[in-house]
Amino acid sequence: MAASPGSDWSAWLAEQAEARRTAGLERSLRPRAADDATLDLAGNDYLGLTRDPRVTAAAAAAARVWGAGSGASRLVTGTLDLHASLEGALAAYLGQPAALCFSTGYHANLGLVAALADRDTLVVSDAHIHASLIDAVRLSRASLTVVAHNDVEAVRRAVTAGAGQRILVLAESVYSVLGDAAPLPELADICEVASALLVVDEAHGVGVHGPGLVHAAGLAWQPHVIVTATLSKSLGSQGGAVLGDPAIIEHLVNAARPFIFDTGLAPAAAAGALAALEVLVAEPGLPGIVQARVADLAAALGVPPSVGAVLSVPMPSPQAAVAAQAAAAEQGVRVGCFRPPSVPDGISRLRITVNAGLSDEEWSRAVEVLVAVAKEHQ
Secondary structure, eight states: OOOGGGGGGHHHEEEHHHHHHHTTTTOOOOOOOOTTEEEEEOOTTTSSOOOOOHHHHHHHHHHHHHOOOSSBBTTTTTTOOOHHHHHHHHHHHOOOOEEEEESSSSHHHHHHHHOOOOOOOEEEEEEEEOHHHHHHHHHTTOOOEEEEOHHHHHHHHHHTTTTSSSSEEEEEEEEEETTOOOOOHHHHHHHEEEHHHEEEETTTTTTTTOOHHHHHHTTTTTTTTTEESSSSTOOHHHHHHEEEEEHHHHHHHOOOHHHHHSSSOOOHHHHHHHHHHHHHHHTTTTTHHHHHHHHHHHHTSSSSOSSSSEEEEOOSHHHHHHHHHHHHHHHTTEEEEEEETSSSTTEEEEEEEOOOTSSSHHHHHHHHHHHHHHHHOO
């Protein structure tokens, strides 16, 4: 019997591919060589620590001592002394009582929200939260209210309307697309009054702002404020973490599926992140380099400065953004693109990541190239 038109997977895949091509949203993998000389302003190595000899030496040593992987789920034999050391160091640096590491920052957000929220929970979410938090809410099956970006009064109304339910409020400390900061003190006050929990994704805050914006706002060690973080940006490694009330950490160990059923963070990644954290503590001036370069580049491009390490340069279309990206690459500077569906407002942008690891000469050359490319394609 012939298959019905709706069951033809080959035809469906071809239609999806053609739709992406027509909209200028086609993506592909482009492997890069280890000796690639292109200046990288597309990755998330904000502090330039991924190739720092102290970090790579620690990662290599851990692989020799512990092996290439942790070997199992952390509830079996996959929890290493190395994990405990990293969690203790992260908690101390961010001023939090406890921490739990996951294999990725995505898993940290997914595990936290899905373990805390269920059908009896209301989630109040900023419109610009990361995809990992969006997916976490979907997985939890909680009720969801999405509020306008950084609209404190909208959050207050939503929380008030949800009185009697367990409530989670989701925000990022720094929103990478728009480069602005969340009103954390106001959100924390709303949550405290309503006995709600505030979840703050510090992926773009930690490192760029030292211990992060939760710490800067005096909200560390508050039982109603939970922090998630990544080890793959300022700390130059891979992995994620949840930090906060020990009771919540204990709950995640027992209820977070991305923690329970995943293999523990690889030793090299854990040791690399720990070494990067030690460098950051020893060299507190690193965040200042990032902040100064963000201001420098924003002024040169004529765009608002970012609170984080990522600058967004609006482009007239996805096609223009891709063309500008290619033009920069031809001149030795790699940048990224924000294109739908990655951007909540639908505006395509060049995504330029500031890197403190570039020399002053390299940085000046990168700025010159980007200014010329932006002028040509905007």
